[in-house]
Amino acid sequence: MTTRRDCEHCEGPMPITARSHARFCKPACRAAAHRAARTVPAELTSRPRWIRRTSRKVPVAVDGAAASSADPASWSTHRDAVRSTAGAGLGFVLNGDGVVCLDLDHCLDAEGEVAGWARNVLDAVGGSTWVEVSQGGDGLHIWGYGALPHGRRITVGGGSVELYGTGRYIAVTGRTFGGTPQRLGDLQHVIDSLL
Structure with a gap:
């Protein structure tokens, strides 16, 4: 029995003719x-x-x-x-060394427009750190530095934000959102304001 394999990029099914070591559908x-x-x-x-x-x-x-x-x-x-x-x-595994990720769930519509509640979080970040589009394509991961001893899920203006710094892995797509820089910035002020 052959198990279904998915394309590493688009996550669609691999062609039946794909070699066993192939990672991408095209x-x-x-x-x-x-x-x-x-x-x-x-x-x-x-x-x-x-x-x-x-x-x-x-x-x-x-x-x-x-x-x-x-x-x-x-x-x-x-x-x-x-x-x-x-x-x-x-x-990527978060292990408490100061790298954190703020996961904004379902904040992008089909055209890539950001929901108001998520725009407020992004404005607080101020373009100082790397942001990527999540695996599902409708969320954002804001990566940076901060102190966050345990994960939290909070509601912000009708949306959901998950804050993680340890004991968790985050799916990484590498799809940079907008013109955010390819570096990690300080997110402590954002974390403090959300909590």
Whole structure:
């Protein structure tokens, strides 16, 4: 029995004729994925806390074994994670070292317009840090530095914001939102205002 494989970039089904080690359904997806991998800030790619993930966001190691945000032995370098054919995409593990991610769920409409409540959060960030479009295409991940001892989910103006700094992995797409810089900025003032 053959299991269904998904394209690492668009997450659509792989063609039946695709080789077993193929990662992308077509050349355009391969090119887009390689461009996206280059947009991830060095503050993330330099840390050996990368995993792979399935299309359903289940974490897997680069060799296809189970991975965990609590098991450093299942993490790898960004380079090894990008080269791996396991799963359908990349993930970065937050381990409490000061790298945080604010996950704005369902804040983009079909045209890519930002909901008002999310625009307020982005305005507070002020364009000082890297923001990427989430795996589903309708959310945003705001990456930066801050102190966040445990994850929280809060409601802001009718929308949902998840704040994470440890014990969690975040699916990374590398699809930079707007003209945000390829660096991590200080998010502590935003975290404090949200909490």
